[in-house]
Amino acid sequence: MHLDQKVSLKTHHTFGMEVEARYFVEAKTHTEVLTLLNYRHMIHMPILFLGGGSNILFTRSFPGIVIKINSKGIELKEDYDDHVVVTAEAGENWDDFVQYCVDRGWAGIENLSLIPGKVGAAPIQNIGAYGVEVSDVIQSVQVIEIETGKQKRLTNAECQFGYRDSIFKNALKGKVIILNVTFKLQKVSDLPDDKVFGSYHFRLDYGDIRGELEQMAVTIPVISDVREAICQIRRRKLPDPAIAGNAGSFFKNPVIEKKLLISLQERFPAMPFYQQVPEKLVSSDLVKIPAAWLIEQCGWKGYRIHDAGVHPGQPLVLVNYGTATGTDILELANQIMDSVVQKFGIQLEPEVNVIS
Ligand SMILES: Cc1cc2nc3c(=O)[nH]c(=O)nc-3n(C[C@H](O)[C@H](O)[C@H](O)COP(=O)(O)OP(=O)(O)OC[C@H]3O[C@@H](n4cnc5c(N)ncnc54)[C@H](O)[C@@H]3O)c2cc1C
Structure with a gap:
């Protein structure tokens, strides 16, 4: 682990302002997160956990330690006839994880394609798009308590998910670090007329997904078609932070x-x-x-x-x-x-x- 001083955060958040962290460090494992928590008790300064920086607005340089959570790993925990249970580490890129699941025919998050950020932040505001919220498929969230260093696994119900909301924005705000997230995803076939996993229905009635599929000349979509349609709509509609700094929707829908x-x-x-x-x-x-x-x-x-x-x-x-x-x-x-x-x-x- 490397603790750097006076680090520019410009490339670590999508609004692209030139701000600095007094100290900056990347944590790649759970042990590194724990070590940093102990260190924090010794130095008494503000601490900020950062994922991909796509839901943050810095109004000034950060006077403490910015800890970028960069733990990696995706593990298939349980494999059933019709569904899987899979755990992804907090530092995994969200859209890479979506692609990973789509490639394997694991359905439930394809409508959340191309949302920037990391897996660890997804439960915090219960990311949502095109009629789906990540809480629909989260089974549990593993956290570490900042004060005690103790690890806990919160069930979906304990996460108190709501519209762009969860316990992590309320009672547990600033009190825990999310280490990994476990998802329950349905198996689907990549053959359009294969009825083996016929119980799963793609959510196509939100926004212009059906219109986009029509343009793609797809009549019976498979999971990769749904992802592709969502990606195309999003690329057209949303500004790319690499061209104009932004953090997606600035406001919630009231x-x-x-x-x-x-x-x-x-x-x-x-x-x-x-x-x-x-x-x-x-x-x-x-x-x-x-x-x-x-x-x-x-x-x-x-x-x-x-x-x-x-x-x-x-x-x-x-x-x-x-x-x-x-x-x-x-x-x-x-x-x-x-x-x-x-x-x-x-x-x-x-x-x-x-x-x-
Ligand atoms: C172009 C664009 C489009 C977007 N579209 C959508 C959309 O369709 N739907 C949607 O819901 N959101 C959308 N967003 C918002 C954003 O992508 C999500 O909120 C995403 O989950 C943020 O992830 P992140 O890793 O970048 O979080 P960050 O911005 O790094 O962090 C967000 C908050 O979570 C905290 N945090 C981060 N990681 C952890 C952790 N491991 N443990 C504890 N706290 C942590 C941070 O301290 C911060 O308070 C969009 C953003 C952009 C830029």
Whole structure:
């Protein structure tokens, strides 16, 4: 293990701001994580665990130790006729893991293709896309308690997953490090008309997945087709952080009461909303409003001040066009949130972790 001083974090986070870590170290094994935790007790300084840095906004240089979790390994734990149980280490690249599973015909995360970041961060905000949340397939999450160094395995229920939410953003925030995640995935065939594993249904009714498959001339999709369709849609719709720094959706889609929606629709008849998917329904009185629509209605789509902006194609994404600071992005985010409250009375909530 190598503890470096004054390390630039520019390439370690997707917003691409020029900020530094006072100390920076990569932990490649569980033992290294434990060693670093002991070391932390001796030096008393702030500590930040980092995955791929794709859900973080640094508003300044970090005055303590940044520990990049880089443990690798994927292990098939159980192999049944119709499903597998597989564990991936926290430092595995999320999309490489998706590809690994798709290649083996293990289904459940193909709709989460091309989401940046590491496996270890996936449960934290319960990553989701195209009608699927990672909590649908997580069996358990192994963590280490920062205070005691003790390891624990949390079941899916204990993780208290919600929409872009989990216990790791609430009661366990800053208290544990995620070491690995165990998934239960369904086996599917790579032959379109093979009925052997016929009980699994791909989720194709969200966004334009079916349209994309049609364009690909696929009538009965296999798992690799679904992944390919999702990748193509995402490449077209989302800005590439390598070209314009961003952290994906900056805000969550607000969940509001149906009666508030009805009264808002008197003034804004075109206001879109989603019913939550039945199996994830917390309450039939709640609906989700696309934050992108609210932001666009407030006139922010494509807005730019110096190098901080709102993406012209996807208003949920705030962009660093080059020299914007974290504070510039945060100020823009606050202005957007204020204007949405003023116009609609709806409070947006950031999805991105702001490090200040
Ligand atoms: C272009 C783009 C598109 C995106 N699309 C989506 C999308 O469709 N759906 C979606 O849900 N998200 C999306 N995101 C957000 C992001 O990819 C996810 O939130 C991802 O899971 C973050 O992983 P990461 O490893 O980069 O986490 P980081 O940004 O490194 O960390 C995020 C938080 O988790 C903590 N953390 C990281 N690893 C650990 C660990 N092992 N133990 C304890 N704490 C840890 C960090 O301290 C930080 O607070 C997108 C981001 C980008 C840039």
